[in-house]
Amino acid sequence: MAVPPARTPARWNSAQVAEILGVPQVTLRTWDNRYGIGASHRDSGDRRWYSAADLDRLRRMRGLLAQGYPARTAASTALAGTAADVPPHARIASIGSAAGRLSSGALAGLLDDALATLGAARTWGSVIAPVLRDLGDRWNDGEDCMAAEWTLSAAASAALDRHVPVVDEASLAEPVVLACSPGERHELPVKMLYAALRETGAPAVYLGGMVPGQVVSEVVRRFRPPLVLLWSMTSSTADLPLLRELRGAGIGVCPAGPGWVPAVNGPEPVAETFDDALRVASGARARARAVAQRPRRRRSSPVPNRR
Template identity: 40%
Template sequence: MESESPQPPPAALGTGAVARRLGVSPTTLRSWERRYAIGPARRDEGRHRRWSPADIARLELMCRLTAQGVPPSEAARVARGAAPGPAPESPGAEPGAAREPGGPRALRLGDVRPECRGLARAAVRLDAPAVEDLLAAALAELGAVTAWEEVIAPTLHAVGRKWASAGERYIEVEHLLSWCVSSALHRIRPVPERLPAPPLLLACAPGEQHSLPMEALAAALGERALPVRMFGAALPAEALHDAVRRTGPRAVVLWSQSRTTADVALARSVAGIEWGPRGARGRSALLLAGPGWGGGPQPPYTERLFGLRSGLAVIESVAAGRIPANAAGRVAPAACGS
């Protein structure tokens, strides 16, 4: 009988890939190797580090222990002595909690990209430099839309679920992560506008402080060389009216996170604004974004946006004139995605 062919050894990863997976910076991994002798067993030619699954398992255990407050030197000693395979659970942890780095503090993410898990781990540790590095890498490699939908938003939602179920705990994680996300989105340089065109005006409803989705939209529109005027959180109603009249935007995107800030009367008044000189008056499309608007009746000349990617398709159509501004409210719901 022919002998079974040997199984190929598991692929080893480079330092950058391991750092993204664990939610630490490559500098941190090199520092741990230098200070605590918790490095890879293998190096390729040119001194490139290659981390095996057993190496990564030890690093995961060290990340979990340091997230629980264990000093790095002690965490490294425990990790070095751990046998390859599933990492042991920490004393007092719930059964199965060790399956997620951070033990009982871990964020439950489900089936997500490795970059998302790394970002969550760094956020729980309040490791701001690592969070910043991971966000910068995700935005550079994936672009604003994919990075937001598949890395940033799932992590933010997981943090929100965590602190909502844990009283006042973990709010510091959400605040740090939100700040880093906002900073990373603001660092994206927009592509220069191709031709002069009416801008797209982005604002949050009066009293609405949750502006990160609008910041992600502004970054994505900038990547597409579309002119944007971003007014951020809680723009007063009168200021919104003035901004529409002064800029003559092709479209206005108004964000509302909760029903308490979704003012239908305001939407109706903004949709009815006309601007420009007599005889050449114009009107902007009003696009309502965010869960606060619910499923109730929409004011005339308005449209709902659902999700960043599908919403971008509608905005690009309006900006290109494929959907006239005065007909935006008659766009079929399927045009906005789900």
């Protein structure tokens, strides 16, 4: 289940922000003085104090600078919160380079900008997934890219935490439940699916990676979802016994991810790709809403009215 991030201070000083962003304090002062993007609070000693919104804008500016934007344009775009016109190949190159340098600070700004501009689904399909595929290909060719993949995945997960507001899941009505199979460690596609659903206003519960079957069953009993989407990247993590157990209990379950394709036999529908899974999850929620809004027929009385 999505867990709210640890509480952070409402304000940060210049030294803390410089460390978070990976830039010198003098750069922060320059951005503030020249372009008006910086701390929204100053104390009686003229010391700068940064809010969470200030930090988000500075992350985005850093990401735009990494993609070749002039500083003044990057600042005005970040301050206005408008979309950045960056072609996909430029985003891929910038994020791939930052991942290769293991630069979490640069990745934070790049990913924040991609999510703000493209949304979760397009950020995954046109930016993050291509970079991960490239790293996987290079790994297969004998290049050691594990640290780069790990850094990118961690940065993307953190960017999603910033992008999607925390909700009290106990208040959700019939949400779609998204979970990885018990042995599946690759949870980033599922977290991206969760963010994409949340962007549309659809209620969803994200359980994370390597979710025990007992947890899935308990969450289903609690929320009564219209659909459980069970994700596996490889056939070794496709848990057929859990799939059968959930369906035997009358639960609507969709096996999703490429790992289910060789594991499921016959005409069993599998949402193999990210886009397939998003369509299935969105469709299940839309059908549940339509059923809930359908007017109920009044039952005729078995006894005729007599006057």
